[in-house]
Amino acid sequence: MQQSVVLLHDWLTGFRGGERVLESFCDLYPQAPLYTLLHSPGTTSQKIENRPITTSFLNRVPGASKHYRKYLPLFPAAAASLKIAENCKVVLSSSHCVIKGVIKPKGSVHISYIHSPMRYLYDQFDSYFGSHAPLYQQFGARAFRNYLTKWDIQSNDNVDFMIANSSFVQERIKRIYKRDSVVIHPFVDLKDIQDVRSSQTGKEEFYLMVTAFAPNKRVDIAIEAFNDLKTPLKIIGSGQQEAELKRMAKANIQFLGNLSRADVINHMQKARAFIFPGIEDFGITPLESLACGTPVIAYKAGGVLETLTEDTGIFFKEPNPQSLKDAIKRFEQITFHSENLHQQAQKFSKEQFTTKISSFITSVSS
Template identity: 35%
Template sequence: MKIALVQDGLMCRAGGEQVALCFHKAFPEAPIYTQCYRPELTFPEFQSCDIRTTWLQSIAKTDDTMKKLFFPLGVWAMQSHDLSEFDLVLMSGTHCAKYVKVRPDALVISYSFTPFRLAWNPESYAQYSKSEGFTRKLFDIVVGKLKAVDFKAAQRPNFFVAMTEETKERLQTAYQIKQDIQIINPPVNTQNFHISDLPKSYYLVVSRLEYYKKVDLVIDAFNQLGYPLVVVGKGLQEDEIKSGANSNVRFMSGLSAKELAEVYANCRAFIFPQHEDYGITPLEANAAGRPVIAYGTGGVLATQIPVTDDPSQATALFFNEQTADKLKEAVKQFETIEHRFDPVFIRSHAESFDESKFIDKIRLFVTSKYAQHRKIEASTIK
């Protein structure tokens, strides 16, 4: 079995890149095909991998630039990857990975985080949701073309793997997938995190600073609360968010894995305000023994245990409306039960999502599907 791995891009340290790294650990001899790769922007473990980029590598120096050039340059770039020599192609991502060239008889498995957001949920982008008139019409034309191109490319994989039940349903609806979709929850590397004996007084956000992440909502709430808040991340909305923050908010970026682990371990609680397809960061906070205050929808429903009667058997406190006022109420409620959360229980829960379990599940799924594929091929030839 000659296998290739495909990832949209390796230009930041986020959940998609963690999945790609686990794919490498499952199949260490397989090369990784991607749009662009900048070793200084993503996880250092990729430096030992066989990574093959496109011609877009010489143009896109940052993750933001790579995303802006996706249509049409990113599509064309990924189409230049010819993987005809490979028997099996395991891809992960939302938009670019599916455009590589493969053999008609190759087995293609797509670990798809969600249907491409810009094509199927453009309202989640500030540039689209705030556009009007001619600009909105132009956006709609581009989005329509993206949807058609994305749908066509999504028909090639033999099998899809989804993160959660919600993303499974989205994939089935958008791409009209008839076969069953396996659910394998994304991993967290619990070994990178530890419990602190004396957490400090600040609350924490770790996120890309983009419109749909709703970090501005957290800033608004904590400006009113006056509590110390640490925000770790960079992104398209960075300048806007920073300009709206009071002096109780501290911004950080470019942290090493060790530094980030310390920030997690010493926070009072982790704030997660967005409707996320999955969300690795709440599990990272859990791996450090810290509870999560989250908007109770999307991926956290699959990864967190919300408070009911006993906080010692919970990992998170949910708020049910995506507003600064509801987040403030949740923070105030958290203060009354904070001492009842159990860091050891929270850490133990995170370990059930550890990357070692994810790697075993992916390896088993891929090898079993390939064995079935070869058996079908052999019977067809006969």
């Protein structure tokens, strides 16, 4: 039987915002096979993993699923090695790296949902490969940067239509790729949160972050600010900078590691505010915080400018600890109303997202 849709995703090694978008694609096309560079079984949802999954040669490299960033120069070859076997009508990719470069079958339409052009090659190269990075990463990144950016841009010839996850990303697609795109924002899974939320949970004195410990997340800004304020901060997550960040933190800052979805939602409900100091292409967690009835204190840049308002949080204008501290002090003088927070989150529901995606795919592939 002919397959009408094939799905592509860069790698399956965790379950974050990009994987939630992929999961929604799996809901729309439950029979669609999936192609990816790497798959670590059990790290994503059953909806994603209950289908045929084809991986590249990188999946056979010992330890690659945990240390895949070290293999960045091999990513283009890994994407090129994936050959779509199905005679499909639509290729739908969820891409923030190289997966959009998988060659589409003859006669098919490739629609790529772009979470971001490769941020570590373009705008945030120094954040990832600056003087703080190990020397081998600094030299390796500089040695391969031209090759990778050239391949990345050329791979767009394989894409018929691009969808940007925000106006912020749309601008970057236009500037870097010289391509037009349409904007369809990702979603916050309101049902998921409502199923877990407790109506009895009251606010406590701590502030909260839920994040990967990567350079672009700017967890260091939050730690320095809260070190000075001596106010309780809880941080949920893990990542490459974990040891370094823990060394920076004083006793008022608590690292909770990776928690269950229910525990994350419970902490979001109890927190005074959600701290978001990085530049994100969109940013799902601030919307999840609003859905839990918790306002957000965010750096005024990137995708949050499309999701947050003065009724739902506080912005700080400079990417430094002092600017964040000033914002926290302003926040403590303001009352936020839960009704405004919930209404803002409702604007980014999963139902709206899937309706827009489905309509767009139908319109360009009919």
